[in-house]
Amino acid sequence: SYELTQPPSVSVSPGQTARITCSADALAKQYAHWYQQKPGQAPVLVICKDSERPSGIPERFSGSSSGTIVTLTISGVQAEDEADYYCQSSDTSGHVFGGGTKLTVL
């Protein structure tokens, strides 16, 4: 198994761009997925396979990958985007989640 490393927190002002990273050597070969979790709610998939946006997710959410780092980008951040964000990936033994990043909208 391996670990996915995320920054504990990211802060941005409304309308700015937030970038949250997730890193691991395994990400050079494995896809990553991103989940948004608001207080008291179950996680919601916002990006799958590094950069695909599921149906119903706003276009301001995007994802990218470069080597061992994947990035979740939220363009034009809104107050409602304040939440915890988790990356997730998989290997032959199962699934791993990053430690989570708390996005604060100032």
Added chain:
Amino acid sequence: QVQLHESGPGLVKPSQTLSLTCTVSGDSISSGTHYWSWIRQPAGKGLEWIGRIYEGGSTNYNPSLMSRVTMSVDTSKNRFSLEVSSVTAADTALYYCARETMDIALVHYFEYWGQGILVTVSP
């Protein structure tokens, strides 16, 4: 619309076995097109994948929990279950069940989640 609903005791005594069930609606476990997972989250902490089961009963468990976890599936009732034995306070968490989508490239991610059930381990 796919929905998952966790049920079970909210309080378990230390050293006993935690037992939860996830009932699925809007999809059929027996279709064999998805895996079904359990994930937990201690209060104020991150997500931890516990394990998954397939419609035929095959399982994969998190190596860190493998010795204490058992999953089973009941396709006749469209539900799957989790047991964690010899629980301690460290097993206190919000437990989620989730449907694991597997696309044609065999990439897995969690598209549908239950609302979660809080399980507290306490005397």
